[in-house]
Amino acid sequence: MTSAAPAIVWFRRDLRTGDHPALVAAAEGGRPVIPVYIHDPEGPPRALGGASAWWLDKSLARLAEALATLGSPLILRKGDTATVMRALIAETGATAVYWSRLYDAASIARDTALKSEWTGAGLEAKSFNGALLVEPWTVSTGAGGPFKVFTPYWKAARTAAGGAAPLAAPERLVAPEPPLRSDRLADWSLHPVKPDWSGGFGDWSPGEAGARERLDTFLDAPARAYADHRNRPDLEGTSRLSPHLHFGDISPRQIWAACEAAAHLGDAPAGQIEIFEKELGWREFNHHLLFHFPHIIRENFQAGFDDFPWIEDEAGLAAWREGRTGYPIVDAGMRQLWTTGWMHNRVRMIVASFLVKDLLIDWRIGEDWFWDTLVDADVANNVANWQWTAGCGADAAPYFRVFNPILQGEKFDPAGAYVRRWVPELADVPDAEVHQPWRAANPPPGYPAPIVDHFMARDRALEAYRRLKS
DNA sequence: TGAAATGTTGGGGCG
DNA sequence: ACGCCCCAACATTTC
Numbered sequence: 001m002t003s004a005a006p007a008i009v010w011f012r013r014d015l016r017t018g019d020h021p022a023l024v025a026a027a028e029g030g031r032p033v034i035p036v037y038i039h040d041p042e043g044p045p046r047a048l049g050g051a052s053a054w055w056l057d058k059s060l061a062r063l064a065e066a067l068a069t070l071g072s073p074l075i076l077r078k079g080d081t082a083t084v085m086r087a088l089i090a091e092t093g094a095t096a097v098y099w100s101r102l103y104d105a106a107s108i109a110r111d112t113a114l115k116s117e118w119t120g121a122g123l124e125a126k127s128f129n130g131a132l133l134v135e136p137w138t139v140s141t142g143a144g145g146p147f148k149v150f151t152p153y154w155k156a157a158r159t160a161a162g163g164a165a166p167l168a169a170p171e172r173l174v175a176p177e178p179p180l181r182s183d184r185l186a187d188w189s190l191h192p193v194k195p196d197w198s199g200g201f202g203d204w205s206p207g208e209a210g211a212r213e214r215l216d217t218f219l220d221a222p223a224r225a226y227a228d229h230r231n232r233p234d235l236e237g238t239s240r241l242s243p244h245l246h247f248g249d250i251s252p253r254q255i256w257a258a259c260e261a262a263a264h265l266g267d268a269p270a271g272q273i274e275i276f277e278k279e280l281g282w283r284e285f286n287h288h289l290l291f292h293f294p295h296i297i298r299e300n301f302q303a304g305f306d307d308f309p310w311i312e313d314e315a316g317l318a319a320w321r322e323g324r325t326g327y328p329i330v331d332a333g334m335r336q337l338w339t340t341g342w343m344h345n346r347v348r349m350i351v352a353s354f355l356v357k358d359l360l361i362d363w364r365i366g367e368d369w370f371w372d373t374l375v376d377a378d379v380a381n382n383v384a385n386w387q388w389t390a391g392c393g394a395d396a397a398p399y400f401r402v403f404n405p406i407l408q409g410e411k412f413d414p415a416g417a418y419v420r421r422w423v424p425e426l427a428d429v430p431d432a433e434v435h436q437p438w439r440a441a442n443p444p445p446g447y448p449a450p451i452v453d454h455f456m457a458r459d460r461a462l463e464a465y466r467r468l469k470s
Numbered sequence: 471t472g473a474a475a476t477g478t479t480g481g482g483g484c485g
Numbered sequence: 486a487c488g489c490c491c492c493a494a495c496a497t498t499t500c
Contacts, residue, residue, distance in 0.1 A: 231471085282471095349471065388471085400500040401472050408472085458473085462500060 006032035006176045007096035008088065014100040014130040014248035015063045016208040017070065019166035021128035022098035027170040034092060034176050035067050038085070039078040039188055044106030045297065045379050049372040051341040052246075054198050055206050057190035059247045062207025064185070072173035076183040082114060092176055095123055100130025100248070103287050104379050105294035133161035133252045134284050136291035146292035148394045153288065154281040161277075161284070166254045200339035204243070204375065211244035215255060219262045226272040230279075233333075233344035234418040239276065240342070242376035245283065252280055286384035289394050296393070297383055298364065305392035309464055310362040319451050320355050321369055323423070326450035328435050329409035330354045332422035339422075341375035346412055352389040353403035358457040360464060363390040391465070399465040402458050409435030423447070 007026035014020060015037075026033045037060060041048050048056070064074040077084045088094070097118055102108065111127065118125035129135050134157045140146060147153035192198055205213065218239040222229060229237030244250045256277065263273040293301060300306055319325050323334035333347035343351070348370075355366045363386040370386070371377045387393025391401070413419055416434030420426050425447035426434055433440040438449055 346471085353472095397471075398500090402500090404473060458500095466500085 004029070004031035005095040006034050006092055007098060008034045008036055008085075008092075008094045010085070010097055010099040011035060011037045011063065011074070012099065012102065012248075013246065014251075015059045016211075016249055016251070017063070017066045017169035018208065019130075019251040019254050020100070020169070021130055021167060022100050022126075024167050024170060025126070025128065026096065026098050027173055030174055032174045032176040033072050033170075034075060034088070034094060034180065035063075035072060035173075036075040036077060036085075036088060037063075038081050039076065039183075040081055044110055045102075045104040046106075046371070049374070049377045050192065050197075051201075051373050051375045052377050053190040054192065054201060054341065055204070055243050055247060055375045057185065057188070058204075058206035059249055060185055060190075062209065062249075066169075066208060067173065070170060070173040072175040073179075073182065075180050076185060076188070078183055078188060081110065082117070085114065085118075088180075089118075089121075089123065092180065097123060097125050099127055101127045101135070102131070103136060103291045104297060130251060131248060132284055132287055133157070133256060133280065134288075136288045139288075147285070147288060150282065150285050150395045153285050154278065157284055157288075158277070158281060161256060161281075162260065164253060166251065166257050198341075201341050201375070203340065204342075206243070206247070206249065208249050211241065211250035214239065214241055214244060215250065215258055219258060219268060223259075223262065223268045223276060224272060226268075227275045230275070231346045231412050233347050234413045234415065234421075238345065242378075242381075243342070243374075246376050246378045246381075252283070255280065283381060286380040289384055290380040293394070296387060297379060300392040301387055301394045301396070302392045305390070305468065308392070308468055309360070311360040313359055313361055316359045316451060317355075317361055317365065319448070320351070320359065320361075320366075324448045325354065325452075326438070326448040327354065327405040327409075327454070328416075328419035328423055328426055328437065329405050329413060332413075332419040335422040337370075337373050341373065343374070344418075346408075347418075348385065349389060350403050350405055350408050352386060354405060356386075356390045357402045357461040358405075358452055358454060360457075360461060363387060363392070399469075400462060402461060404458075405454060406435050 009023050009026045017023060067074045077088065085097070102111065115125045115127070136146070138160055139153070139156045141152070147156070204210070218241070222237050222239070226237065229235050241250065241255065245252065259273050259277055262268045263270040289296060320330070320334060323331035323338065325331055329347065330351050333343050333351045337343040352366055355361050356363050367382055367386045370382055384393060388396045391397055391399035409419065416426065416431055419434060425444045426437060429437045429440050429444055437444055437447060
């Protein structure tokens with residue numbers, strides 16, 4: 001079969017060999033398979049963030065190892081996708097290109113144009129579902145439109161979500177002859193240098209094996225108490241699978257199947273697992289929204305918010321980014337983000353509420369920062385969650401819902417272990433005041449006083465939202 | 471996937 | 486024993 005024309009598998013955000021429909025389809029019949037990753041730092045959908053680049057570097061390295069073991073090494077090329085692919089097709093005589101679908105408008109536009117180009121040139125160009133449990137066009141409301149509210153969405157989608165078993169990885173791949181030129185991953189400089197700020201990222205294991213290990217660890221313990229512990233940043237209560245999911249180190253279907261198996265075997269209480277599955281549901285919902293309402297990538301879902309009087313506050317923004325707002329739970333979150341490339345989800349809501357409601361800074365500015373600093377930065381999730389917090393999104397938190405950073409801290413970090421870990425200035429503040437250290441008998445030296453009074457800021461935000469409505 | 475303000479209730483102290 | 490008041494605890498409304 002070595003004379004058969006090769007098939008290209010175009011990897012993007014599906015950096016794995018298991019449960020990979022495009023890879024399985026390409027390997028069928030034993031024809032040569034050309035796995036390729038094309039590095040276009042400008043996107044779509046947008047320029048690669050710094051923390052994402054760090055992750056991509058490691059995940060690609062693991063994928064390259066896995067594909068080499070299977071028999072066909074990963075080809076790395078840099079540049080404009082259409083140009084690179086044209087050259088690769090000409091060079092190899094490939095007759096098919098397979099890939100996993102993306103759901104933002106810019107990626108869809110690019111992929112659609114390429115598909116018609118390749119089809120026009122006589123190739124088989126085919127896309128697959130490699131990233132979602134339920135693709136956005138699969139479910140619709142009774143009226144026939146897209147969902148805008150999570151609960152009815154998930155009621156409809158979770159039925160469609162179950163069932164399909166993950167695909168096994170191909171047992172072996174046939175490499176094209178002669179071997180193809182590939183860039184060296186190191187030459188892409190995805191890992192930061194001068195300075196290398198990634199020293200705190202050490203707990204992550206990007207790649208397929210790391211994702212599986214993370215999933216097993218999660219199902220082994222945290223999943224059993226997920227309902228109670230998922231909101232506790234001081235505990236290891238969450239799965240931490242988000243960056244793996246973004247880059248496709250693991251598929252949601254693989255996670256779903258493992259969850260169902262664990263619940264079925266009684267390894268973890270079904271009710272707890274169901275709440276975790278609902279979190280996967282939010283990811284699905286966010287992709288559903290981005291597909292059906294592509295403008296939300298930069299515009300308010302609710303146009304009524306377009307005239308919101310956001311404030312330009314460079315000093316406040318800098319304090320927020322650097323974790324020196326004077327509110328421990330906010331500062332702990334922002335420092336955890338900067339140091340590790342990740343922030344606990346409960347704390348994301350708190351810091352986002354603080355930026356948008358206490359500082360009245362445009363949600364897009366916060367979204368930009370998250371995009372650059374999160375290893376799990378994902379357009380669909382990032383945009384939908386920021387709009388949720390700001391109140392301008394679909395099924396958003398009502399405008400009057402303002403998080404109190406003191407109460408949130410006391411409720412979800414009761415002993416102050418989380419804030420003390422990331423804000424060492426608080427080491428000696430008694431538990432009773434650790435979330436409002438300015439009230440301690442001896443306020444910690446070197447830790448800032450609150451940059452804004454929350455209760456004043458809350459009234460100010462409610463006034464701004466009220467005026468917008470009228 | 472809030473928090474604060476306001477309303478209601480019921481037990482206990484007290485004259 | 487009784488009524489009155491206080492206020493914690495809970496419920497409801499409002500932002």
